[in-house]
Amino acid sequence: MEHPTPQRIVAARVNEFTLCTSLLLDAGHTLPALIILFTAVDIFGSLLRAETEADTAGKYFKKWVDDYMLGHSQVSFTAQDLWGARCGLLHTHTAASRLSREGAARELHYYLGSPPPGMEQILRSLEHKGKLFVDVVALNRAFSDGAHRFLEDLDRSPDLAKRVQHHAPRVFGSWTNVG
Numbered sequence: 001m002e003h004p005t006p007q008r009i010v011a012a013r014v015n016e017f018t019l020c021t022s023l024l025l026d027a028g029h030t031l032p033a034l035i036i037l038f039t040a041v042d043i044f045g046s047l048l049r050a051e052t053e054a055d056t057a058g059k060y061f062k063k064w065v066d067d068y069m070l071g072h073s074q075v076s077f078t079a080q081d082l083w084g085a086r087c088g089l090l091h092t093h094t095a096a097s098r099l100s101r102e103g104a105a106r107e108l109h110y111y112l113g114s115p116p117p118g119m120e121q122i123l124r125s126l127e128h129k130g131k132l133f134v135d136v137v138a139l140n141r142a143f144s145d146g147a148h149r150f151l152e153d154l155d156r157s158p159d160l161a162k163r164v165q166h167h168a169p170r171v172f173g174s175w176t177n178v179g
Contacts, residue, residue: 006164007154009172013043014151018144030110030136031089037143038086041065043171044150051166058083068146068153075142077132081105095131106132110139 017040024033045064046056062079070079077085084105088097099105107130115133126133154160 006161006168007151009168010044010047010154010164011151013040013172014147018147021140021143025112025136025140028112030112031093033136033140034089034110037140038090040147041069041082041143042086044068044147046171047164047167048160049163049167051163061086064146064150068149069142072145072149073138073142075134075138077106077108077134081108081132084108100130103130106130109133110136112136 017036021033021037021040024030024036041064042056042061045060045062048060048063048067049056062083065079065082069075069082080099084097084099085095085108087099088094088107091097095107095109097105097107100107109131111133112135114135154164
């Protein structure tokens with residue numbers, strides 16, 4: 001039996017994660033969508049680490065965000081802001097994290113759709129207080145587009161493909177479960 005390529009395995013996971021986040025957002029389930037989105041970025045980021053590294057770290061989440069999400073989107077957060085948001089949401093189910101309390105990252109607060117008229121100026125003024133308001137649809141689009149850029153990079157980069165091939169069996173479990 002032939003084993004699926006790392007590209008096929010990652011593509012199957014990309015499709016699952018991007019479909020799930022979109023379906024959840026379409027149904028108005030913002031927090032579950034964000035939890036899956038942050039988890040997916042953690043997982044994809046973990047594939048960037050060297051083959052000699054058994055454990056992942058926040059630096060790989062941030063590298064994945066920098067490399068695949070930020071340079072190509074209209075979002076105004078940084079990889080550090082998103083890491084802090086991930087920590088706050090996944091660990092305490094809040095916008096606050098140690099990074100935001102220390103002033104090293106802004107708190108991300110989410111909304112669906114456009115802010116009501118007149119609110120944009122108020123929301124911008126809160127940025128000076130370490131709060132950033134993020135349209136979850138734009139965040140999800142940046143994630144989805146980034147995940148597809150990651151797949152393209154996986155096809156173009158033998159070094160990345162080698163690292164993914166090394167880590168994928170442990171990260172994704174069965175090589176035969178490609179959906």
